[in-house]
Each structure stands twice: as structure tokens, then as C-alpha cells.
Amino acid sequence: MLRSLLEFSGINPLRLQMSWVSASEGKKFADVITGITKELKEIGPQNAYLREAV
Amino acid sequence: MSIQKLKDEAARALGRKDVKYLIGYKKGSYGFRVSPAFIEPKEDVDQLIMSPLCNMSLVKYVMMEEALPSLTEQAKKPSKIAIVARGCDSRAINLLLEEKGVPREKLYIIGVSCTGAIDQRKIEARFPQVTEPAEVTEENGNYIINVNGQVHTVPKEELLADLCKLCRYPTPVIYDKLIGDKLPTKPFHYDEIKAFEALPLEERLAFWQQQFTKCVRCYACRNVCPLCYSTICSLDSLTPQWLRRSVDTSENFMFQIIRTFHLAGRCIGCGECERVCPMNLPLMKLNRKLAQDAKLLFGYDSGTDPKAKPLLTTFHSEDPQDFIL
Structure with a gap:
């Protein structure tokens, strides 16, 4: 639901991802992280709603 | 009645x-x-x-x-x-x-x-600067409005609150x-939410950025909500501080997302938040989006059955899980 709310308010849903990985599944963990970073690199940095530097 | x-x-x-x-x-x-x-x-x-x-x-x-x-x-x-x-x-x-x-x-x-x-705003726009208490009754789809001794008849559609x-x-x-008599229940429809969802991502982002820039963070939307009754609120919390006190688009966005998400599967759509908002933010658009999701994904209609379990505290094996990769 949070994902669809963010999508509704104009945030790319790929930025919020969730997966179950057990401590013994090292390979799966590496795959998931590689996948997410690859996708995120494609969509680039999020420039909207940047917090102003104080 | x-x-x-x-x-x-x-x-x-x-x-x-x-x-x-x-x-x-x-x-x-x-x-x-x-x-x-x-x-x-x-x-x-x-x-x-x-x-x-x-x-x-x-x-x-x-x-x-x-x-x-x-x-x-x-x-x-x-x-x-x-x-x-x-x-x-x-x-x-x-x-x-x-x-x-x-x-x-x-x-x-x-x-x-x-x-x-x-809608208070609509009637005050129509009859500005009324100081004497006015009386309004409803008759055959019209409002009979008694202002300063004069009687006006206005079609109901023109003054009725949008959410009503x-x-x-x-x-x-x-x-x-x-x-009063029992009135018929109307069917489920969220057409305006569907129409907004169909817009491209950038347009939606631009729309909400413009809206959240207006927010003055008066917290009226939270204070008036009949369902925001927690004594400890993450919007007030200082340790950890989820939100800065400054009023800017980024914090306002976080504020509204947190507020809306805490009403996920709970909001009953009374529209109090929108009514009290001094900046006229379309807050019910966010709330109704989540109400629509609760209905379409989980078949849950908040506030219709006092014996139901709160949506986000329950788990069913048939619940949609496509968000898990």
C-alpha cells in the first residue's frame, strides 16, 4: 500500500522494494541487491523533495 | 427528518x-x-x-x-x-x-x-460577509436559505460538499x-482517483510538489481527524525525529505521506482534514487512494462492520504479495 501511495504521489515505485532473504541465502541476497542497484542506476537520482541543507 | x-x-x-x-x-x-x-x-x-x-x-x-x-x-x-x-x-x-x-x-x-x-467555503463564497446567524433547510433538492431576513432558494448541487x-x-x-428514514447505500466508485492514476508519473509529481509547497504545517488535518487519537504521534516525536520542524516541500511531503499512511485502511472518508485545511490541499485524494486500494486489494471497507478486524493488523494467505520481489 505504501508503494502504491508513493507511486500515486509521483515517486517511482522501483525506489521502494521488498524481499525476503534468509541468512543462509547469500547468493540470493547478492542477486537482489545487484538487481535493485542496477534498476536504480537506470532511473537515476531522486531530485524532487530534496531536503534543504541546514 | x-x-x-x-x-x-x-x-x-x-x-x-x-x-x-x-x-x-x-x-x-x-x-x-x-x-x-x-x-x-x-x-x-x-x-x-x-x-x-x-x-x-x-x-x-x-x-x-x-x-x-x-x-x-x-x-x-x-x-x-x-x-x-x-x-x-x-x-x-x-x-x-x-x-x-x-x-x-x-x-x-x-x-x-x-x-x-x-460546503462552508461554497456557501460563504455565495453569500459573503454574513454576520447574522443564518438558517438553512432542505426541500425537494433545493436549499432554502434565510439570510438577514431574506429567503433564497439555491439548488442543492451548487452548495453540497464534494465529498458528500x-x-x-x-x-x-x-x-x-x-x-429519519433509511437511505439507500450507493455503489463503490473511485473514478477521480483512477483518472489521476492514469496521468504520467512526472505530472503527478509536479501536481503534488505544487500542493505540498502550499502546506503551512498547522497540523489541523491531524488534530481534527476522528481516527488520529494516538497519544504518541510520530509527527511530534523528537527522538527519533522523523520530521524537521521546518516548513518546506520535502518535510511537508513526508508529513502528509506519514499522516496518510497512518490512515491506510482506516480512513472512513468524512473529509474533515480537507474541510479544516486553511490552504485547501486536496488531502482526500491521498486518503481516497488508499481507501480504494484497501477495497480493491483486500476487499476491506473501513468502518462498515464493528466486528471486523483492522485491516493492517491481519494477514491472510490470499493477500496480494506482488510487492515482494
């Missing part, structure tokens, strides 16, 4: 030994305003009004009640609060019962069938006594 019936019923409720006081509506001090009335002696029920101007939710006052310090003192006093509830208020009460926010024994609910409330046009349950879903 006759006002005399409501007054009689209110007097009967106040005559009961276990009822402490009654919360209803009374005439406001000026213009088209309506105030909440807290009535203790039976003789004061004549103050009560029920008109299309009654557009505020009274459920919040149930949650704001101060408890006496000790249980023995509490036991001495009558415990029930009588409340005048319209369709949306009754659903808010239902949700509170569902979450065990308030016990059913504490409430005596006088349900009132509601044909919709007037979308209301699905005009008759209270829970009550001890119902006043």
Missing part, C-alpha cells in the same frame, strides 16, 4: 441514569457557522439543531474526553456519552470500536440519516436510535 424527534430522543437519552452528557450541534455565533453543543441538563435540548450546515464530525470529542484520575471516581460517575452521529460519524465510531479505541458501552448513539452537508456527493452510506451503520 424532524428536529423535534431529535430533541425528544436527546431528552430521553439525557434522562437515562447512565448518560453523562450529549454531544450535538447548536447554532454558531455568526453566519453559516455551527458549533458543537455539549448538553448536560435535559432542559437544554432546545439548543440542538440539525441542518445541512452541520458539517463537522463530533466523534473527535469522544476521544478527547478527560478521564477521571482514579477508577473508583470513574465508577461513581455515569459513564455514557450520547452522541448525534451522521453516516460518516457512525463509520468513524465503528472503526474506533473495531480498534478498541472506545468501548461500545461508553456510547449512546443517536443516528441521523444525512442527505449531505453544505461521493458518500456511500448516508444512513448511520451503527446506532441505538435512528432518526
